[in-house]
Amino acid sequence: MGNVLLDQISILSSLLSFQSFHVVILGFDCAGKTTVLYRLQFNESVNTVPTKGFKTEN
Numbered sequence: 469m470g471n472v473l474l475d476q477i478s479i480l481s482s483l484l485s486f487q488s489f490h491v492v493i494l495g496f497d498c499a500g501k502t503t504v505l506y507r508l509q510f511n512e513s514v515n516t517v518p519t520k521g522f523k524t525e526n
């Protein structure tokens with residue numbers, strides 16, 4: 469358990485050392501992927517419609 473936690477902290481530390489990185493959000497239909505995407509980018513909750521294909525934000 470502790471090793472897993474340390475691995476996660478190590479991964480997070482290496483991510484934070486980058487200027488930018490890509491995040492891919494995968495999940496079932498209506499799982500909340502678009503909601504999470506907009507929450508991360510704009511820090512607000514938005515009403516969503518089902519996504520056709522895929523959506524990207526910079």
Ligand SMILES: Nc1nc2c(ncn2[C@@H]2O[C@H](COP(=O)(O)OP(=O)(O)OP(=O)(O)O)[C@@H](O)[C@H]2O)c(=O)[nH]1
Binds near residue numbers: 517519
């Ligand atoms: N109760 C609850 N509802 C949520 C949560 N996150 C999202 N929703 C609702 O779930 C519905 C679907 O959210 P989306 O973000 O559109 O889901 P999605 O995974 O992008 O769906 P698709 O694009 O169709 O694959 C919306 O009505 C959201 O308001 C949550 O944490 N809790």
Ligand SMILES: [Mg+2]
Binds near residue numbers: 501516
């Ligand atoms: Mg969506």
